[in-house]
Amino acid sequence: MKHNFGAGPCVLPQEVFKQAAQAVLDFNDTGLSILEISHRAPEFVAVMDEAISLVKELLHVPAGYSVLFLQGGASMQFAMVPYNLLPEGKKASYLDTGVWSKKAIAEAKLFGEVAVVASSKDQNYTYIPKEFTVDNDSVYLHFTSNNTIFGTEFTNYPKTNVPLVCDMSSDIFSREINVADFDLIYAGAQKNIGPAGATVVIVKDELLGKTGRAIPSMMDYQKHIEAESMYNTPPVFSVFVSMLNLRWLKSKGGVAEIAKENVAKAKALYDEIDRNPLFKGTTAKEDRSNMSVCFVMENPELEKPFLKYAEEKGCIGIKGHRSVGGFRASLYNALPITSVHVLVDAMQEFAEKHA
């Protein structure tokens, strides 16, 4: 049995895999594969509608916001956000909390002025900056809610007078949020939403259409809103599996319930990291991510042997990113707590052997 701690694309529920495989052979008893049906067929329009409805229902999206399923991942959003929101000659503010923030900042600079109002680069992104000032003339403040590579997560979201834009790729649907606190949220699907190839955008309608800039149709949120995420052929299978996964989340009791499990999973692993003399966490404790748990060993020479030991126990995908080293265990929604227990047991057994 494999315990998939991979950073994304990542584990999804086994029942979702089964339903997805069945639909590749025969979708809803149509006699056709989900891969060969028209995206304009009523059967797929119903899938898209349900996927969008589930996003709205599970996150309690208020009126005045649109939900989109697009392509291109968060990386495309790094450009689409300023393309749609940042007029030439105006300023947007960004928080720099890691690799993904930096990429978002680089793309925004192509469209207008960018103020990096706070950065944790001085300590290799091991904490979340809390003190910063956002000029009132910023058209928005952008931040990354969870930093997969460095293992930090915003416990409290920034409070500001300007519109708030969040890259929520790696912790959307993992915790309760108040969508009304945000003006635009985006997330690549391949963590808690579904397989790679789809991107969810939640945008406050009144934010759009204000730059005076001509926007290519595929980059224009308004075009996609008008076309109900069917401006062109959508990534049919990725949307379908996202819908299955969101159904699964709803059946589990929704975000409030999964959030409790996620807290319990992270606590179990952090407790062991703090207790076990061989291991130590890499981030400020108050900024620890519940999704991306980063840790190293007191003796770096033991890291390769532990990686091998954990893999023998079925724990895969725990090698840390090269910019941090050590280990990263991603604890996305679909990872069962039993998998965390297997990893914790491996840490304990390994410590006994190397006491």
Add this chain to the structure above:
Amino acid sequence: MKHNFGAGPCVLPQEVFKQAAQAVLDFNDTGLSILEISHRAPEFVAVMDEAISLVKELLHVPAGYSVLFLQGGASMQFAMVPYNLLPEGKKASYLDTGVWSKKAIAEAKLFGEVAVVASSKDQNYTYIPKEFTVDNDSVYLHFTSNNTIFGTEFTNYPKTNVPLVCDMSSDIFSREINVADFDLIYAGAQKNIGPAGATVVIVKDELLGKTGRAIPSMMDYQKHIEAESMYNTPPVFSVFVSMLNLRWLKSKGGVAEIAKENVAKAKALYDEIDRNPLFKGTTAKEDRSNMSVCFVMENPELEKPFLKYAEEKGCIGIKGHRSVGGFRASLYNALPITSVHVLVDAMQEFAEKHA
């Protein structure tokens, strides 16, 4: 048994569906679903490499060209082509042969001057313009090789002194081409390549980097070439199934062999359209598409009954686009000739009943 004449997403080989479904449950005996593996895992890097190699092999792509798997479909290419190739203040030439050409033209106008050097709009796009002049100061000539909605296809490609850019979404891999005659070819996957969610681009390297324009990373061909189509998380499953489908095409003898079948399939259907007094084709005979066969009935009142009759025989997806009416039978690579025979039989039986 269903005979899927849908315009896209469309029929793929049954064995591809079986292999894809198996990989959703267990990919290559890894114990993991293809939907949960990392795109950086060696197993998926091998998939991407093989998909790119198969494109090169099946189309005999010469040295000096790069092959990319991207997201966003042909619609994203409508913008990416001028973003990367058309400097501000310069001119690109376009042939207007239908809905998709028109969309490509509209996007290009955001980036520079556009000269529409020929159009078949005067006769509702029922023919391919053959006489036109392309100014030598055009940075490229763009055309759509096959027009799905109107059922026309370029038999001979335009000859010109400027770089040639082709939207080959609906007939790539259906016929032999000489890639060296083109400078950039793009195609949404969801006809002859694979499922929706991936896009293939074949681009002559020396064409790039000449506009002086800052390009968002996700829109920049050079960034994707440097990253070997892994600039960000690719649409893993769509690329995987595309690879399976291209493997199938290779096993069938490649493009030369499938082209013979495609000609035979189209001939069988056009022969019946021309022979059967109830039906008539909608396009100039010399410009008939082998992929998208459009036809109407002499008596429009019989169209609804025939649609129903054909559906009872299992022929689905043959309703014509509203701008043409009547019927459109898409005969993509994976549609067996036996399906065409079923449709032809239905036409003959229907004619006998209504003689």
